[in-house]
Amino acid sequence: MRTQVDVVLATGAAVLNAADPLALEMADLCDGEVILYAGAPASDAIAAHVASGGRAVYVRDGAVVLASERAERLLAERLPDAFADTAGKQAHPGVLPAITAAWALGLTPELIAAGLATYGMNQQTPAAQAC
DSSP states (O other): OHHHHHTOOTTOEEEEETTOHHHHHGGGGOSSEEEEEESOSOOHHHHHHHHTTOEEEEEETTEEEEEOSSOEEEEESSOOGGGBOTTSOSBOTTHHHHHHHHHHTTOOHHHHHHHHHHTTTTOOOHHHHHO
């Protein structure tokens, strides 16, 4: 995994899991921006990263939060059912890095939220496909 972080250019970004100590160690190898994600905001790594001017994505009380030193922004007050557990609090393992990567690529929070809200709406049900 180090190779991918090692080759990030100054204009790029690495999306790293704040809950993984090995991933956090790679942050110093990145020439570009590092954006952290985690399933919970109570992470020393997230707090220190945001306080030093970094960005992070995490879930707090079922809400997806985009955080920077300047502000926290709720992306979704509740994770859509396609991405959450039955309590709406735990994110599917792939959704937070995907949200973080979209934010790193410059997609607006509104566009990311719209993608979350409409995910799967174009898929037909098996009964509709049979018609």
